[in-house]
Amino acid sequence: MSWPYQLFKNVAFGLDAEKAHNLSIKFLSMFPNMASEIFGRDNLEKDLLSCQVGPMKWSFPVGLAAGLDKNAEAIDFFAQTLFGAIEVGTVTPLAQEGNPKPRMFRLKDELSLLNRMGFNNHGMDEAYQNIVSSNRNSKMLGVNLGKNKVTAEEDAPNDYSKLFKKFSRIADYLVVNVSSPNTPGLRDLQNIESLKLIFEELKKCDQFGEVPLFLKISPDLSVDDLDGIVQVGSDFNLTGIIATNTTIMPEKGQGGISGVLLKEKSKMMRSELLKRSRGSDLSIIGVGGIDCFQDVWDFLIEGGDAAQIYTSFIYQGPEILKNIEKGLKQKLNQYQAKNLQEMLANRDQLK
Numbered sequence: 001m002s003w004p005y006q007l008f009k010n011v012a013f014g015l016d017a018e019k020a021h022n023l024s025i026k027f028l029s030m031f032p033n034m035a036s037e038i039f040g041r042d043n044l045e046k047d048l049l050s051c052q053v054g055p056m057k058w059s060f061p062v063g064l065a066a067g068l069d070k071n072a073e074a075i076d077f078f079a080q081t082l083f084g085a086i087e088v089g090t091v092t093p094l095a096q097e098g099n100p101k102p103r104m105f106r107l108k109d110e111l112s113l114l115n116r117m118g119f120n121n122h123g124m125d126e127a128y129q130n131i132v133s134s135n136r137n138s139k140m141l142g143v144n145l146g147k148n149k150v151t152a153e154e155d156a157p158n159d160y161s162k163l164f165k166k167f168s169r170i171a172d173y174l175v176v177n178v179s180s181p182n183t184p185g186l187r188d189l190q191n192i193e194s195l196k197l198i199f200e201e202l203k204k205c206d207q208f209g210e211v212p213l214f215l216k217i218s219p220d221l222s223v224d225d226l227d228g229i230v231q232v233g234s235d236f237n238l239t240g241i242i243a244t245n246t247t248i249m250p251e252k253g254q255g256g257i258s259g260v261l262l263k264e265k266s267k268m269m270r271s272e273l274l275k276r277s278r279g280s281d282l283s284i285i286g287v288g289g290i291d292c293f294q295d296v297w298d299f300l301i302e303g304g305d306a307a308q309i310y311t312s313f314i315y316q317g318p319e320i321l322k323n324i325e326k327g328l329k330q331k332l333n334q335y336q337a338k339n340l341q342e343m344l345a346n347r348d349q350l351k
């Protein structure tokens, strides 16, 4: 690990997890240029490691997962790192406090996190302003959308529709999030009928079909539910599916588990999803326990389109992106390929 991140981590890990998180976001948002100078900038040769995710071109096949920059405050920093895409949010229509604290915990020995944040965020108007005044440095910007806790389940489509209208003109992609375990009843919206109601409502919006749209799913669905999810995705012409959110492990405490403890479950769901979505136009973004080059590579050659990380970024810092870059460049050499897209065009022949 680079010494600047090691130092940063030593200080941050001495504090309560959420306090450290908030201070870090504040620092990164106030000094984005200095922070990216310290932690390492993206100086990737254009298009060398870019990948296609639906109609979007990501400059690098790994993006920042939702939840780290909930209010879109530190886009200028993240856009200068290697991340090919930055997903902000979850944003809800109205600001909300989230669950009582403490609600974010490090499981250090297991390189994992437990959180029960509950979509704490400053609401869609503030996130909108932050996005408009940010410098994305040509990186893809996703907005992850969630319903307010006070919104009844039957009114959820209306929340998603408000958010869709707000962000569809300024985001590069949008994500319907119905998979956080920390908002009561939210994951029930993953049943096919509820999903249809949400997407029927979104279909009425002007920009529907023009901005790439994803559905983010839970790893706790049964694999048999995936066929229905793929069907809804295809029926509504979604761009793709993001798999997965955090998992519940009651023995570790109430909330969602991310990081190494989630890896196997998430990986299994992704493999099943890739199998079941073969032949559809859906792009699959993989997230959950990805913490090294090999994880990204395995997912890409299995047919995945791009990956996202959260927890491994906390534990390893920007170094993880450097390691993935290094691994991908070695593969380009090994297969004598000009760039990642050319290499993945023959993914069946890769190992």
Ligand SMILES: Cc1cc2nc3c(=O)[nH]c(=O)nc-3n(C[C@H](O)[C@H](O)[C@H](O)COP(=O)(O)O)c2cc1C
Binding pocket: 065, 066, 067, 068, 070, 089, 090, 104, 113, 115, 117, 119, 144, 177, 180, 216, 244, 245, 246, 257, 258, 259, 260, 262, 287, 288, 289, 290, 308, 309, 310, 311, 312
């Ligand atoms: C503290 C914390 C907060 C999160 N908040 C959100 C969120 O608001 N919306 C969301 O879709 N996912 C959220 N996630 C889930 C991540 O985006 C990701 O799906 C999950 O952590 C698995 O990836 P990882 O193992 O790389 O962390 C959160 C994760 C953590 C650890």
